[in-house]
Amino acid sequence: MFARRAAQRLLEIxxxxxxxxxASRSFSTALNYHLDTPxxxxxxxxxxxxxxxxxxxxxxSHYPSNYKQSAVIPLLDLAQQQHGGWLTVSSxxxxxxxxxxxxxxxxxxxxxxxxxNRAKVGKYHLLVCGTTPCMIRGSRDIEDALLxxxxxxxxxxxxxxxxxxxxxxxxxxCVNAPMITVADYSNxxxxxxxxxxxxxxxxxxxxIVEMLRRGEKPPPGTQNPNRCKSGPxxxxxxxxxxxxxxxxxxxxxx
Numbered sequence: 001m002f003a004r005r006a007a008q009r010l011l012e013i014x015x016x017x018x019x020x021x022x023a024s025r026s027f028s029t030a031l032n033y034h035l036d037t038p039x040x041x042x043x044x045x046x047x048x049x050x051x052x053x054x055x056x057x058x059x060x061s062h063y064p065s066n067y068k069q070s071a072v073i074p075l076l077d078l079a080q081q082q083h084g085g086w087l088t089v090s091s092x093x094x095x096x097x098x099x100x101x102x103x104x105x106x107x108x109x110x111x112x113x114x115x116x117n118r119a120k121v122g123k124y125h126l127l128v129c130g131t132t133p134c135m136i137r138g139s140r141d142i143e144d145a146l147l148x149x150x151x152x153x154x155x156x157x158x159x160x161x162x163x164x165x166x167x168x169x170x171x172x173x174c175v176n177a178p179m180i181t182v183a184d185y186s187n188x189x190x191x192x193x194x195x196x197x198x199x200x201x202x203x204x205x206x207x208i209v210e211m212l213r214r215g216e217k218p219p220p221g222t223q224n225p226n227r228c229k230s231g232p233x234x235x236x237x238x239x240x241x242x243x244x245x246x247x248x249x250x251x252x253x254x
Contacts, residue, residue, distance in 0.1 A: 145202035
């Protein structure tokens with residue numbers, strides 16, 4: 001009885017994927033599932049560009065010849081940059097061929113790390129940090145402002161193909177919470193950038209979006225004019241002078 005219900009549920013999920021591309025996108029991360037589509041199937045040839053083939057050689061040179069598989073993450077990252085921010089099954093198969101492993105070994109990596117996208121994203125992929133410090137500092141308001149301004153849901157792409165919004169867990173900027181990052185795929189792997197925008201507000205993230213839409217490059221880092229990098233607002237209040245040397249050593253004699 002249980003097996004019959006499980007089989008029926010799997011059939012229902014398959015039907016959802018086939019009937020609605022948007023539904024398949026919303027499920028893609030949760031289920032680590034792949035179904036062939038006209039623009040993502042193993043029959044589509046995919047190769048690294050000539051310039052990226054040189055980068056592939058350089059990446060492989062970092063590892064012993066019998067440990068090519070260690071290059072799987074940087075090669076997947078390069079493939080994603082070349083392919084506009086997402087990985088097709090053909091691009092993963094090409095990485096598997098280069099490092100001489102079974103394709104499943106590459107799929108395992110691509111489905112484990114959230115930095116790899118297996119469905120289309122916008123040329124500017126906006127990632128909102130959703131970990132506790134950013135959440136306490138208003139990350140949900142940041143995400144809501146982006147989704148409302150762009151008229152999309154999380155992981156949807158705008159009709160012009162420019163923007164998509166996702167969530168990323170801790171990106172190491174807790175002292176500058178809340179923050180977002182912008183993965184810029186607008187110029188392929190040659191012009192790829194991945195910039196942090198910290199101390200953001202709902203108003204500021206909308207301004208950043210519009211600057212990107214106009215082709216401008218918003219200054220990364222803290223968006224609070226009263227802070228310098230991760231220093232306190234208004235300037236330092238401690239460690240204002242040169243620290244005293246330790247009394248147990250003669251530094252001049254070193």
